[in-house]
Amino acid sequence: MARRKSTVQIGVTGLGKREELADGVFINTHYRGCTPGAIYTEEGIVLVDAPLIPQQAMDWREQIEEEFPGQPFLYMINTDHHRGHALGNQYFLPVTVVAHERAHKEMSGYTENFKDRVRNSFKREPDIQAQFGDIIIVPPDITFTNRAKIIRGSREIDLIFVGGHTPATSLVWLPEEEICFVGDILWVDQHPYMAQGNTLEWLAALELIRDLGAKVLVPGHGPVCEPDATHRVAEYIVFMRGRVRDYYREGKTKNEAKSGLVSEMVEWFPVPPERKAKIESQIKSGINRVYREIQREEEEAATAAETGDDDDNDGDDD
Numbered sequence: 001m002a003r004r005k006s007t008v009q010i011g012v013t014g015l016g017k018r019e020e021l022a023d024g025v026f027i028n029t030h031y032r033g034c035t036p037g038a039i040y041t042e043e044g045i046v047l048v049d050a051p052l053i054p055q056q057a058m059d060w061r062e063q064i065e066e067e068f069p070g071q072p073f074l075y076m077i078n079t080d081h082h083r084g085h086a087l088g089n090q091y092f093l094p095v096t097v098v099a100h101e102r103a104h105k106e107m108s109g110y111t112e113n114f115k116d117r118v119r120n121s122f123k124r125e126p127d128i129q130a131q132f133g134d135i136i137i138v139p140p141d142i143t144f145t146n147r148a149k150i151i152r153g154s155r156e157i158d159l160i161f162v163g164g165h166t167p168a169t170s171l172v173w174l175p176e177e178e179i180c181f182v183g184d185i186l187w188v189d190q191h192p193y194m195a196q197g198n199t200l201e202w203l204a205a206l207e208l209i210r211d212l213g214a215k216v217l218v219p220g221h222g223p224v225c226e227p228d229a230t231h232r233v234a235e236y237i238v239f240m241r242g243r244v245r246d247y248y249r250e251g252k253t254k255n256e257a258k259s260g261l262v263s264e265m266v267e268w269f270p271v272p273p274e275r276k277a278k279i280e281s282q283i284k285s286g287i288n289r290v291y292r293e294i295q296r297e298e299e300e301a302a303t304a305a306e307t308g309d310d311d312d313n314d315g316d317d318d
């Protein structure tokens with residue numbers, strides 16, 4: 001059964017052992033980029049997300065083959081289109097990739113430039129960078145927009161689009177086992193990545209997760225947790241929305257909100273010193289996103305109230 005671990009593992013490069021959450025349902029929390037899953041069915045294996053780093057993706061493949069010798073890989077479900085979840089698809093071919101329709105659109109737009117950015121992001125880790133010679137983007141072969149269900153053998157797997165973190169973010173729910181892979185909707189002891197977010201959708205997604213009746217949640221990164229863990233990230237988002245709204249109502253610009261609020265937000269979760277600059281810039285992208293959302297909400301409210309005055313806020317888009 002699921003064990004609860006307290007350590008957050010960021011920047012890990014090891015090849016640690018898998019853990020079994022329920023009969024035939026495995027995850028591995030030792031990889032960077034995501035916590036992937038492998039679900040046994042009588043007809044083959046259904047995978048959830050692919051490790052980013054090629055050596056780790058190949059390790060995961062070997063671990064699954066060791067656990068289920070001779071079983072074909074049926075589907076690879078990507079919970080979103082980000083590199084941490086979907087770039088490793090190529091290491092599980094031949095497999096049918098399944099994701100939200102928007103993930104297909106995003107991944108089809110991954111050009112040489114995107115591949116160079118991936119390689120560049122590992123410039124301080126030449127051993128890892130060297131593994132990214134041959135990047136093959138494998139966008140979904142099957143897409144869905146709202147919900148889909150995979151039934152193979154006696155296993156039932158629900159795909160539930162929630163958005164929030166990205167316009168493609170979807171949950172993978174095993175109703176029988178009461179296990180939910182929640183992708184990057186849930187971050188435990190870490191700052192959520194909000195640069196492509198929609199916070200109202202995100203809060204609704206957290207509520208939906210609580211209502212599922214799951215015993216175990218598998219966040220996109222890090223160890224498993226219980227549904228209670230959704231509260232903290234919801235509070236974080238509500239707090240950020242409130243503070244951005246304060247700034248907006250005081251007539252402050254988006255850039256003022258970003259530089260003014262980053263120190264308040266950074267307090268919420270532990271940040272290792274070597275990741276401080278990265279996390280702060282990530283938080284600022286989130287505030288940037290939330291500012292636009294709040295601006296839209298406030299403008300709509302103003303129109304609805306028929307104040308007649310359309311507030312001409314200068315758009316310093318970046």
Ligand SMILES: [Zn+2]
Pocket residue numbers: 080082085165166184193
């Ligand atoms: Zn993501």
